[in-house]
Amino acid sequence: MGRKLPAQPEINIGLVGHVDHGKTTLTQALSGVWTDTHSEERKRGISIKLGYADTAFYKTEKGEYYASGKRPDGTDDRPEELQRVISFVDAPGHETLMAIMITGASIMDGAMLMVAANETCPQPQTREHLMALEISGIEKIVVVQNKIDLVSKERALESYQEIKSFLKGSIAENAPIIPVSAHHDVNLDVLIHAIESIIETPERDPSAKAVMHVARSFDINRPGLRPSSLKGGVIGGSIVQGQFNIGDKIEIGPGRKIGEGKKVRYEPISSVITSMQGGGLNLDTMQAGGLCGMATPLDPSFTTSDNLSGQVLAKEGQLPEIRDTISIQVNLMENMVTSDGDGPEPVMPLRNNEMLMVNVATSTSVGVVSKSQSGKANLNLRLPICADSGQRVSISRRVGSRWRLIGYGTIE
Incomplete structure (x- = not known):
């Protein structure tokens, strides 16, 4: 957060999607910050931790949108208007890092779902990340069709239709699909306009407990x-x-x-x-x-x-309850994403003594089901959590060597 911006960021926007679809590159294009700073991330070429970057969006007198440091050529002397200061949360896309992605989703007010035009849609984590957004209650979504510079016009149009078909029936069915090249800064003004139109800053209550x-x-x-x-x-x-x-x-x-x-x-x-x-x-x-x-x-x-x-x-005095057991109202998905992406696999009901991974806000714990019936479940947690009644809990099940997202619960 070293660079100074005009004001405190007022909203968190996530970048989610399959591994290597350009989330970190787009974050850099919009903010000037390369968020893969961990030594292992640089060595492997993928995001491992959540990445963070701040930027400001501006609008010129002619109605052109741009991000900090990216003013359009030939407009240096024209008046500009600050739109918003934004924080980006860059989530890892690898299947082994879903727990990290889910914790990132807990602080997102809206999201950009990245889809690379040079791969068929949906890829496994494209599907799983969209499920995570739905479970987290994130409905303000802009879909970014990235890497259009790597494909022909015909493939770009084919990719667009694949994305439309994939989104049908989901929370992002009516989300705009913006084609961009994050690597070459192509169409970023249109993307910023879409973000400003779709992902509004939520109303905040400064008098609520902090x-x-x-x-x-x-x-x-x-x-x-x-x-x-x-x-x-x-x-x-x-x-x-x-x-x-x-x-x-x-x-x-x-x-x-x-x-x-x-x-x-x-x-x-x-x-x-x-x-x-x-x-x-x-x-x-x-x-x-x-x-x-x-x-x-x-x-x-x-x-x-x-x-x-x-x-x-x-x-002081406003900390949510510390819990080592939780009772939740359970909402399971019909299907979960498989490792190979070869179609849906039905989600079976929770079982007594089953071990589950739960994510509450930015915390992750493992819990054992002590009782499950009639859409409710009681879990004994290995690590305690700090949460209020009514908070959402994402639920993942161990399938082979991976944790797979299967639904969510609401703490009673």
Whole structure:
């Protein structure tokens, strides 16, 4: 978040879709930020973690749309109007990383579904990511037909029809399909116009209890610093409701693990906000919207290497309930995506003593079904979660060596 933008980001937009369909390249084209910074990501050429980038959208006097640093040629002297400041969440597309994609979906207000024109549609994770958006309740979607520079006009039109057929009957049936070349910055103005038209900023209530879903945490100290020069831990994520101010006392839950003999319990971590940043700006107050970072006096060992990822940060006394068991109303899909993509496989009912993976906001846990009947299920969780009644839980089942998305539940 080093580059300064005109304001705090006000919305999170996800980039989802099959591996190597151009999500990270499009993120860079729109923001100037290459989000694959992890050494293993660079070596393997795929996204492994969630990537984050901020940008601003502008509109010229002639009605041309562009993103920060991408002003159309010949328009340098014309007045411009800031439309919005946006945070992008770049989700990994590999099938083994679905849990990471689902946690990213939890902080998205809308999404771009990427489909490469040089491959048939749908690919397995194109289908599975669309299911994840549906389960997460994300209905504001723009479909991006990428890599049009690699195919003939005839193939581009054929790809368009494949996409239309795939989307029929889904939440994205009426979503616009925008052909682009992210690599060559082709048609990005049309894409930005579609985003501005379709993915509106949700209404926020600043008076609601203040809650942030933690997606990253850092130790910003360089090796070799003197103890007197050390800075506290930094926490990054998305404020989903309410607002925070510098000086607010905060709690982070479920918190830290404490062993008591053979028993283990979790205790919320208490701290205070010493500074905040969003869009590269130092801010005194931050409301729900895009991505942000908060500095604290916490020991950096708590925050290093994303140790707090998946936790919930709230103002003191406003932390959601910490649960090691959950009762959920279950909604299973009719079919799930298979590894080879050779057609649908029916989803069977939940079974007692079955192990499931559950995602709640940015947290991931594994639970064992203690009871399942009449559309309800009780789960005993290996790792506790911090969640309110009414929150959605995505449910995945182990199929072979992979976790497969099979439905969602609502916490009672």
